[in-house]
Amino acid sequence: MLDRLLGRASLKERIETLEAERDSLESQLEAESDRRSEAARKRQEAEARVNHLEDRIEELEDRVERAEATESDTAVRGEEILRGDRLDAVLSRLESVSTGPEGALSAMVDGMLPDAVREAFGERTPLVEHAAPALVYADDAHLVNVALRPPVAPDPFVRWDDSFEIDREWFEPSGEYALTLIRADRFAIGEYDGRERRSVTGFESDVKGAHSKGGFSQARFERRRDAQIDDHLEAARDAIEDRDTDRLYVVGESTLLPEFADVATVTHPSDATGKPTAALEEAFADFWSVQLTLL
Numbered sequence: 001m002l003d004r005l006l007g008r009a010s011l012k013e014r015i016e017t018l019e020a021e022r023d024s025l026e027s028q029l030e031a032e033s034d035r036r037s038e039a040a041r042k043r044q045e046a047e048a049r050v051n052h053l054e055d056r057i058e059e060l061e062d063r064v065e066r067a068e069a070t071e072s073d074t075a076v077r078g079e080e081i082l083r084g085d086r087l088d089a090v091l092s093r094l095e096s097v098s099t100g101p102e103g104a105l106s107a108m109v110d111g112m113l114p115d116a117v118r119e120a121f122g123e124r125t126p127l128v129e130h131a132a133p134a135l136v137y138a139d140d141a142h143l144v145n146v147a148l149r150p151p152v153a154p155d156p157f158v159r160w161d162d163s164f165e166i167d168r169e170w171f172e173p174s175g176e177y178a179l180t181l182i183r184a185d186r187f188a189i190g191e192y193d194g195r196e197r198r199s200v201t202g203f204e205s206d207v208k209g210a211h212s213k214g215g216f217s218q219a220r221f222e223r224r225r226d227a228q229i230d231d232h233l234e235a236a237r238d239a240i241e242d243r244d245t246d247r248l249y250v251v252g253e254s255t256l257l258p259e260f261a262d263v264a265t266v267t268h269p270s271d272a273t274g275k276p277t278a279a280l281e282e283a284f285a286d287f288w289s290v291q292l293t294l295l
Contacts, residue, residue, distance in 0.1 A: 106165035202276025
């Protein structure tokens with residue numbers, strides 16, 4: 001009662017209110033401090049992660065630069081399509097190379113490379129894999145490192161000798177043979193002795209082109225076109241069977257070449273087109289071309 005009379009009761013209540021507010025604010029400050037500490041910790045962790053990622057990025061960029069430099073170092077030195085006199089000159093140079101015993105590597109590679117080839121070319125082995133199928137030549141002094149893709153490839157082999165293994169029949173026309181161009185709508189076959197053509201037979205067939213309509217008419221058109229192509233291929237096979245030579249090189253549309261794999265000595269894709277005789281001449285040039293790759 002004395003407190004109420006002296007006004008102390010209201011003051012005590014005010015003190016209790018302020019103390020409660022103080023305690024609440026202290027709790028909030030502690031909580032905020034904890035949050036700030038957690039935020040600071042997370043920030044530090046994030047900064048550490050960023051630094052780690054930046055180091056990793058720098059490392060990977062360095063690896064990419066090294067890989068690009070290596071790729072640049074192992075790029076082919078040049079490529080060329082060889083024909084006629086130019087082909088003869090290149091083959092003559094390779095034939096003139098003479099080394100010590102087992103100083104010249106010759107290999108026909110296709111598919112998995114033999115260990116001897118991998119050892120000879122070392123870091124340039126991927127270039128050999130890219131050039132295959134091909135004949136590859138290298139000497140033990142690394143003065144010669146080349147790949148040639150011959151029209152008439154021999155069976156795979158690897159040989160170390162004192163000179164390179166070169167058979168002109170792998171690269172240049174020789175002896176008697178027939179060369180055939182086959183396309184879906186035209187056919188030509190020539191019989192040759194070396195580069196000299198002794199005879200030629202050719203014809204064109206009436207094969208429908210593209211059809212713009214759909215539905216049943218499209219399906220009927222496709223069946224009719226397929227039947228026309230079958231008749232064309234049958235006529236081509238009859239003409240091939242009438243040839244006088246044993247060796248047969250078949251060139252033309254890649255989708256049709258498997259149809260003649262059973263009778264062909266070699267098949268080779270060609271885009272030669274035009275009238276049958278002119279197309280055959282173009283196909284002849286395509287077939288007897290040799291790709292040279294400087295490894």
